[in-house]
Amino acid sequence: MARSRRTTPLVPAVALAVTLTACGLGEGPAGSADGRYDVSGEVAGEITFQTMQLSPTFDDFINGLIDEFENEYPEVTVEWVDVPTEGTAEKIAADAASGSLADVLDLDVATLAPLARDGRVLDMATVSAESKDSYVESAWRSFEFGDVETAALPWYLNTPVLVMNTSIVEDAGLDPADPPGTYAELVQHSSTIAEKTGRAGFQPTVRTLLNMMLSYGVPLINEDATEAVVDTPEALRLVNDLAELYRDGGIAADSMTAQPRSEIETFQEGEVAYFDTGPSRVTIIEENAPGTFESLAVAQGLESEADGAWVVAHGLAVPTTSENKATALEFARFVTSSTNQLALAQESTVFPSAVDALEDPFFSESGGTPQNEARAIAAENLTSGRTAPARHTAIDTEYEEELWSQLQLAIMGDEDPAEALTNAEQALTELLQRGRR
Structure with a gap:
């Protein structure tokens, strides 16, 4: 059964920092002293997962992930929202200003930056510290924003x-x-x-x-x-x-x-x-x-x-305003697991940020064609430390x-x-x- 999906109108892009500042995002408190990093509680209830221009190409893949997660956690409902890349900055700005950010956000580093600089997302180095060694170092470090050490769990990557x-x-x-x-x-x-x-x-x-x-x-x-x-x-x-x-x-x-x-x-x-x-x-x-x-x-x-x-990274962030942080964080961990990252890479041209996924023969065996050789070179660079955040x-x-x-x-x-x-x-x-x- 097709999932309900809200759509966001495409609006002209403007400079991200200016947009978010104009919406008042930069005026909020930062840090976790008020308990906004509290991720305790049951994995249950409703969350919204927002991605950047993955529909319709990856409809089956994303819906399959959601079905698997909901089967594992029967008390959870995940609503998927996909927005066009060119409209993401504006939507993030508007949602942040109104307090209606999705519970899990798929964002690139630049689009995530204003939220992270103002302490508006969970610090994964705090709430998911055990995950650090699971990811490519340059990917993990790509989400460093001052007081927020790691603003998102790394998801998919590209490198030249x-x-x-x-x-x-x-x-x-x-x-x-x-x-x-x-x-x-x-x-x-x-x-x-x-x-x-x-x-x-x-x-x-x-x-x-x-x-x-x-x-x-x-x-x-x-x-x-x-x-x-x-x-x-x-x-x-x-x-x-x-x-x-x-x-x-x-x-x-x-x-x-x-x-x-x-x-x-x-x-x-x-x-x-x-x-x-x-x-x-x-x-x-x-x-x-x-x-x-x-x-x-x-x-x-x-x-x-x-x-x-260079490395270009997308990650999954959980806003501190989420009313269901425990479920949102668990879903972000699930989506960025080694198994699910490898499955996404095999259906696309992106690279996993999960180290175990990059060690799969899909990447290490070049197969003699320029395409396979390019994939093997990029994957080896990611795992060997030859990429920079x-x-x-x-x-x-x-x-x-x-x-x-x-x-x-x-x-x-x-x-x-x-x-x-x-x-x-x-x-x-x-x-x-x-x-x-």
Whole structure:
């Protein structure tokens, strides 16, 4: 029987921090002195489980989880609510302001951040401390928010591999078996490719620029998220490197324009040698560009000079306003168990955060295809400690886009890099401080 499901209208997205502050979320008390971390009691009663855009693709899977949990706990009823990704921030803000947050929330790190910073969710390091060693360390640490050590139980993850067009790499006299391992090495390889072949090494994007900043050792933001920190010698070296690469053709010619093609489109058309991306893109390339796929090889994802490869985490949080915390917490534990995480991964392109699930042969046996090899590389990185937790949660989409806008002309050679970084730091600081009012 189909479950009842409320729907949430899609509304225009705005900066998350601004949205939640405007709704008064930032004014509530934090901490657990008032007993809001009390998770004692029977596993019984009604709870609401809210996810981000999993319906209709995963209707059978989620409903199956709920049926199994309700069978184990006959006194429990779980109502599932699925909301579109683009509307989640607004719904969270409205529900927090009205005191009507769902009992269990499926959220990414950035969307969870305002709730966690204000102590509005249970600290899993307190109420489920025994779970810590069950999860990938970088996933567990991705939900650190100051006083709230772990704002959610990690659920599903993504982390990159480096996809290569071996035809371009070999034409440049480079060895596909010795690919770049860091963003700084990517710049060096791309310079060689441009010099030897007249083609590009990669296409920078808004997100790539930010990851490259981190890789070069640029802090991006101070400890209390009140000021940007991008006007540094390391940042100047990066912008100068990119400007020189752009001038010499080492990055895709139209990648700095107002509306460049997506990275995957540029790679599929055979115009760049390298593409740092999630493993699921390998199948998309095979379907859309079989000619390029014939020259495709997969390697370790690019890593920071100081940390590991990026990891994107979704987790299950329980608001302190839940009237049935015991049941909500038990359901979150159930959904994020090793068995259920493995089942989700086998039906999708995501990775489990549960260590035991990642050790299943489904991940460890590559099977000889690029898709399986990509999955095995990513899973091994997650279990071996080669991934880093999410960056500071104040660095959101608006921050990324402002950084790109401020440095775009400098990379294209139309503005002095040092001056551009000074202006960028000022503009980003103003952005951060606006979001904190």
